[in-house]
Amino acid sequence: MSEPQPAPDPRGAAPGPRRMKPAQLLFEPPEATADPEHFFDLESMEDPRELLSRATELTLAFRAAADRATEFQALAAAQLADPSRFDRMPLAVLAEQAEWTEDYAQKMIEFGRSLMRSGSSLPGDMD
Secondary structure (H helix, E strand, O other), X not given: OOOOOOOOOOOOOOOOOOOOOOOOOOOOOHHHHOOOOOOOXXXXXXXXXXXXXXXXXXXXXXXXXXXXXXHHHHHHHHHHOOOOOOOOOXXXXXXXXXXXXXXXXXXXXXXXXXXXXXXOOOOOOOO
16 A cells, blocks of 8 residues: 555645645435435536536545545554553554554554654644
8 A cells, every 4th residue: 555645636736734624524414315326415416517516526525534534543543553652552453453454554653653743734733
């Protein structure tokens, strides 16, 4: 597996720490998700411009959410693997729990440690 990295900016902006809060993801009611054809009401849109706009908005929101979730995973992995913890989790156990390979788990631990060192990139920090 490759090293975790944020999704590329579709606007072509220079890579760097993302400081914008992602669009809020609205959860669908259970009755809407019971229909496998239903997805955030996209199937009911008839105007292709509106459909493209809303689908793009959802795509960007999901990418931002995935990036944030990956940062939280890395932070948790680094904390669980911290040698100073009395209950330190062995790499193999951490990898199994997260459904990663051991190599990927090690990269996530390193990524989490870099997030902790930088301080300003910690998940939850928004400007």
